[in-house]
Amino acid sequence: MDRSVKRGYHKPLIIEDIGGKNMDNYAPKDIEKKWQEKWEEQGLYKAEDGSKKPKCYVLDMFPYPSGSGLHVGHVEGYTATDIYSRFKRMQGYNVLHPMGWDAFGLPAENYAIKSGVHPKETTESAIKTFTRQIKSLGLSYDWSREIGTHTPEYYKWTQWFFLLLHKNGLAYKAKANVNWCDSCKTVLANEQAEGGVCERCKNPVAQKEMEQWFFKITDFAEDLIKDLDGVDWPVSTKLNQRNWIGKKEGISIVYEIEGVDEKVVCFTTRPDTNFGATFIVLGAEHPLVEKITIPKYQNEVQSYVEKTLGQTEEDRIIQGRVKTGVFTGRYAINNLNGKKLPIWVSDFVLGYIGTGAVVGVPGHDMRDFEFATAFGIPVERVVIASDGDASLITRAEQVQEAEGEMVNSEFLDGMDIHEAKEKMMDYLEEKRWGKRVTTYHLRDWLVSRQRYWGAPIPIVYDPEGKAHPVPEEHLPWVLPADVEFKPTGYSPLADSKEFAQRTEKIFGKGWKPEVDTMDTFVCSSWYYFRFADPENKEEFAGKKAIEQWLPVDMYVGGAEHTVLHLMYARFFTKALKKFGYAKFDEPFLKLRHPGTILAQDGRKMSKSLGNVINPDEVIEQYGADALRLYEMFVGPLSDAKPWNTKNIVGVKRFLEKVWRLREKARAGHKDSAELEYAVHFAVKKVGEDMEAFGCNTAISQLMILANAMEKEEAISESAWESFLLLLAPLAPHIAEELWFLLKTILPRWSGQVNYKLETSIHVQSWPQYDPAALMKKKARIVVQVNGKVRDAIDVARGADEEQVKNLALSSEKAQKWLAGKIPVKFIYVQDKLLNIVV
RNA sequence: GCGCCCGUGGUGGAACUGGCAGACACGCCAGCCUUAGGAGCUGGUGCCGCGAGGUAUGGAGGUUCAAAUCCUCCCGGGCGCACCA
Secondary structure, rough: OOOOOOOOOOOOOOOOOOOOOOOOOOHHHHHHHHHHHHHHHHOOOOOOOOOOEEEEEEEEEEOOOOOOOOHHHHHHHHHHHHHHHHHHHHHEEEOOOOOEEOOOHHHHHHHHHHHOOOOOHHHHHHHHHHHHHHHHOOOOHHHHHHOOOOOOHHHHHHHHHHHHHHOOEEEEEEEEEEEEEEEOEEEHHHHHHHHOOOOOOOOOEEEEEEEEEEEEEHHHHEEEEEEEOOOOOOHHHHHHHHHHOOOOEEEEEEEEEEOOOOOOOOOOOOOOHHHHHHHHHOOOOOOOHHHHOHHHHHHHHHHHHHHOOOOOOOHHHHHHOOOEEEEEEEEEEEOOOOOEEEEEEEOOOOOOOOEEEEOOOOOOHHHHHHHHHHHOOOOOOEEEOOOOOOOOOHHHHOOOOOEEEOOHHHHHHHOHHHHHHHHHHHHHOOOOOEEEEEEEOOOEEEOOEEEOOOEEEEEOOOOOEEEOOHHHHHHOOOOOOOOOOOOOOOHHHHHHHHHHHHHHHHHHHOOOOOOOOOHHHOOOOHHHOOOOOOOOOOOOHHHHHHHHHEEEEEEEOOOHHOHHHHHHHHHHHHHHHOOOOOOOOOOEEEEEOOEEEEEEOOOOOEEEEEEOOHHHHHHHHHHHHHHHHHHHHHOOOOEEEEOHHHHHHEEEEEHHHHHHHHHHHHOOOOOOOOHHHHHHHHHHHHHHHHHHOOHHHHHHHHHHHHHHHHHHHOOHHHHHHHHHHHHOOOOOOHHHHHHHHHHHHHHOOOOOOHHHHHHHHEEEEEEOOOOOHHHOOEEEEEEOOOOEEEEEEEEEEOOOHHHHHHHHHHHHHHHHHHHOOOOOOOEEOOEEEEEOOO
């Protein structure tokens, strides 16, 4: 990395070796690499610290540098942000557009187990490949800010965050049932074990009781929901986050248990139906199970509990919804009506949801109904739906959940269920039989991993086994190098002699290091701060730098991170705000997800299917500008789109057309009125599209303009300039080359042969359009008769209704359809349409 | 099962806030140029019809002067969650 060039300072450099060879044909190979080198030499894309210009922080989700290199999906997102960054720079913004590496992770470690090559080595060579590939696309990253999460300079601060959270009670160690992936040999966070399978390897996840480190993300559940209102994110992403957090309002009802001095607490969102309760179910892990089961049922209950707790998520899925369970022999009392509710144990009640105990209302909950019918428990009706059915509930179709009116419920009778819910909660609270509570699906974030290639958790244990934070002065708490890569099932760090010795040396005899590493999502939860101040040795980022650059204005990356990275990063930001390190609530103001690029056959690209497109080969054959344009032109960024090599020809032809157009540019030429209009219109349209991330329509507008220019004998220098400026963010190399040729070859510029950075097209201002020029063109008014198009007339823009009406009524084509009938109504839309109703 | 999103030519897709459906491009057809073409140029290309014209945005209704766009139901596809009490 070249640190000699101070950020924001552009070293002037004369380029004298441009042009000359093969000027007749468009040859991307001759121009792309050349300009990439010039741009980098001159630090063209460096973000300026301390600049007074308005800032714009445009960020890609940084990649995991995998051994297979960059794929066309990366290219899509990176091109989109590159275009946006270039556009914003031309608009006068001080743009921060950095790139880095989410470098810790399992694949490199798994490869090490197979091959013996150290993950550091694999990772660094992958980074080299990625860097080369990214540079070959002409992406305008500020490489002086490059970061890698695997470097001690970076993970020092990841560890510092751990300590910050620990100090503030937001990091804690606890014994809990956790998700264990036997294939990856590590525990996983809830978010990484969705659907009971490992997020990474798709193997089923088992439940295991282990002592692990957690981050208390649940403290922020409410803010994590609330603050979604203020960000410009895709609706589905916001919704997924809301669902994942899963806020529910209900009431915990306390039931006395007959014959023992114990109470069972059941959370419910439907207290309105509580007169219809006929049983209670405990989850297998519920502490009361042991305490209340009467001896007669002891054996049966115990074996059921054992069997249930040994189940994997996958077992549960295979079993489906078949209800199983055992009776404890005890009864709870429903205070509302004095009814005895038998207490059962069943695996359909999950220990980690609500209170781990459920009150069964089989008439109005499908699962309760299935359970009741399986064990002959009575079913009672307390709600009548709109169908009016008031009969005994004996069939599943009669079980009514969503709407209705209360019956058989004393003081609730006749009420709508929603009203009844409130009334019942008031009543239960007044009687002190229950308490309103809000629950969340979100769990605390389990961050321990029994893996090597991650940031070590900065904790040491004293000889009594008590955990102590590693003092800040010992950070970075360096990842030891002397480990074996074997799938052992325990943390590889436990084998490191150096790690153990280091700990004893610093802390004393008998002290042991924590041997787990942190989930890599911890590393990526704060990296966007580091880009603001990547070389800071005193802080994760300086206050001033944070204030200047954060939050991120535009964030682009895969939708697969909706409840992982994006949730964790929001949590980190909220914690930082709480502790005074940030002044904002949300890290990413705007978020967009690129759609998946599918293979030609419409399936996902994958190595095993052999349908992967390698961007290197496309660049080799068509050039980087063509690849960029192609990926942007196929459709809207967020859509899934199949790759079609044939279609690259279209954008390649366009670039060749543009290349030929240079010969038409003439100093002193006066453009036709049509072309003048077309240029202004394109400036307006392309600008609007870029702002809205609509690159596909921006490109088609440029194609329209190029087609119009091609029809002209000659075009003015200024029209050509405007065209190139509009093209510059999209196809930066050809735009730069043609800009250079324009500035050096046209007679007017013949005196200037030196090309300095200041003359690069990429530091020019975005062109302005003249609204008056757009008004010059006549408006085409569509003439409709009874809503059907019959004619079109051209009038001056802003023409008044009377004038248009008269013109339309006298039009021959309209006459034919009016045929003597009397118009009853005219609908006039300025400059667009006149509808004559007869 | 629940929630959300989406259905437009042979293809990818345009169509701003309800106002000419099919921009732009691929493909295809015809012609020109060329020793040759994965090159270039010109014209054509939703469907029916010689034509005037009619008809058309998954299907059926509805609202409106006017619907791809708004509403209801149905069909089809995608995504997310899933025994969440």
